[in-house]
Amino acid sequence: MEQPSAFHPASPILDFCPPSLPARWYTDPDHYARELREIQAKSWIYVGRASDLPALTLRRVEIAGQNLMLIKDEKGEIRCLHNTCRHRGSELCQHSEQKLKAKLITCPYHEWSYDLTGKLVRVPHVPETPGFDKSAHGLFTAHVKLWNGFIFVCLADDPPDFNAVPDIGAKALDNWPMENLVTGHRMTSVIKCNWKVFWENYNECLHCPGIHPTLIDMVPVYGKGVMSAAEMPGWAPGADAQSPLKSGARTWTVNGQPCGPEFANLTDAERTAAFTFVTLMPTMYVVAHVDYVRAVTVRPVSPEETELTAEWLFPAETLSAPGFDLANVVDFAATVIREDGEASEMNQRGLRNARFERGTLMPQEFDVFNFQQWVRRKLGEPLVSKEPRP
Ligand code: FES
Ligand SMILES: [Fe+2]
Incomplete structure (x- = not known):
């Protein structure tokens, strides 16, 4: 292993090897229920693109085990209501x-009717009864936030500041025409692992050399087991920015070429970077390229099952252009997501072993460490005290 002194002080790499989370946090149903309560139910959770939600249609969504309904009114306003009638609790x-x-x-049970804000407006078949006040029996609501055309819901009475959620800032995608993009493809699968296993895998590239042959060909630095040059010995800030992609490639497609016109308002730095990641823990990450955008949603289903949904977003002109090749775009990331899913399932099978109580993180796993500290903080558990060097 390289000596820590070979790394620049501004490098994110760790100079110690922190303990990982307890293994039972990945399998235990009681711990899982605690994470739903303390993390999922108190965070902003992505539930779909605003443009994909038809007006005057109820859509069921589930967050932290709670049954909810999304609704867009005729003016385009989006609300989220709990899917439980105030009469005797029937599903609506x-x-x-x-x-x-x-x-x-x-x-559907006794036909109470509510308006689209959840206000109770009609109680049929029953006589007027003194003491029953309709206005006190509206549907329970959840908070809704729109960001770049994505709809987020938070179940907490007092939701966290949304702008503090994305790791590199709520403005990171401002140069992409996010609201105008349309969903060109969607892929959903359930993988057999705890939701944290997938996020930990997302937060490191130490697995890239062994797991992602096509990705390390496209992004050569990943082949060294790191996410960026800043994790390499000898790196110093301020070096000339270079594309992380292999020579001649512009984007993450099978042939490395854009699938349509490049977005007009990107800075040179955004074009050179070739991909901009925004991570909205614990619900989704977005990867913005020069020609299209991809969003991946991570939804816990049970202690050892996680639903992944990937959405590919394009300008409408790109999708309708003659010769547009969807497979050239989708196949690249779909392969990477499948490989990550298989790696996560393999990880889950191994950490069920009774001899494995917890693991140890390596220096390049600084973002796994940050994620695990975040989980500990949300659960009110003690943090691992030694932080990365200042
Ligand atoms: S439970 Fe809904 S009207 Fe009775
Ligand atoms: Fe991966």
């Missing part, structure tokens, strides 16, 4: 998507 929306009749949400 029984299907993944349900068209509304007469701009009302009507309970």
Whole structure:
């Protein structure tokens, strides 16, 4: 191993090897329930693109085990309501998507009707009863936030500041025409691992040489087991920026060439960088390229199951251009996501072993360490005290 002194002080690389999280946090149903309560239910969770939500249609979504409904009114305003009737608790929306009749949400059980804000407006078949105040029986609501055309919901009464969530800042995608992009392809799968296993894998490239043959060909620095040159010995800040892609490539497609016109308003630095990652823990990450954008959603399903959804977003002109080759775009990242999913499942199978109580992180796993510290902080558990060097 390289001596830490070979690294620049501004390098993110760790100069110690922290302990990893307890193994039972990846399998134990009680711990899983605690994470849903303390992390998933208190964070902003991505639930879909605003442009993919039809108006006057209920869509069921689930966050932290809670059954919810998304609704867009005729003016385009999006709300999230709990999918439980205030009468005796029946589910209101029984299907993944349900068209509304007469701009009302009507309970299928005894037909109480609510307006699109959740206000109770109609209680049929019963006499006027003193002491029953309709205005006190509206549907429970959840907070909604729109960011770059993505819809986020937070179940907490007092949600965290959304702008503090994306790791490199809420403005990181400002030069991309995010609101105008349309979903050209979507891929969903359930992988057999705890949600944290997938995020830990996302947060390091130490696995890249062994797991991602096509990705390390496209991004040669990944072949060295690091995410960027800043993790290499001898690196110093201020070096001339170079594309991390192999010679001649511009973007993450099978042939390395853009799938349509490049976005007009990107800076030279954004073009040279070839990919801009924005991580919105614990729900999604976005990768913006010069020609398209990809969003990957991570949704816990059970202690050892996680749903992954990848969405590829394009300008409408790109999708409709003659000769547009969707497979050239989708196949590249789909392969990487499949490889990451298989690696995560392999990790999960191994960490069930009774002899494995916890692991040890290596210096390049500084973002896994940051993620695990974040999890500890959210759960109110003691942090690992030795921080990376100042
Ligand atoms: S439970 Fe909904 S109207 Fe009775
Ligand atoms: Fe990976």
